[in-house]
Amino acid sequence: MSEASLFDRLGGAEMVDKIVDDIWINHTSNPKVKQRYIDSDPDTVKRLVREFMHAGFGGPLEYTGRDMLAAHTGMNISDEEFVAVCDDVLKALDKNEIGQTERDQILVALYSMKGDIVGV
């Protein structure tokens, strides 16, 4: 029997939607990064992050946004901001009672993108 996808283990589309909503709430209330999203359209960013998670975790939606390097180039994002954003994601996972294995897997995935996001 093959192992269930991360997407299914998280709880599918409904849980991904909840996590994405909570990540947005956390980012826009986190003093370390909230200024970054001041001009963003919440529905657009949430849609793209939802698609990104589907595509990365084995869900049905296709990602239609830019790659991480293109999306963050010119922002000059710091290490501290990167950690703050990762913490916001972990907080959203904890709030939704996501298991330790899935949490660890997502943290590794986030960290692996750091080089395309920080200081670019």
Ligand code: HEM
């Ligand atoms: C691994 C960590 C991260 C992931 C997976 C991620 C993911 C994304 C995605 C999928 C988008 C949409 C791409 C597009 O516009 O085509 C995006 C845009 C953006 N990200 Fe990130 N991001 C990460 C880290 C960060 C950090 C650390 C910051 C700064 C605090 C940041 C700030 C932004 C901003 C300001 C946008 C543009 C929103 C807009 O266009 O209105 N991101 N990110």
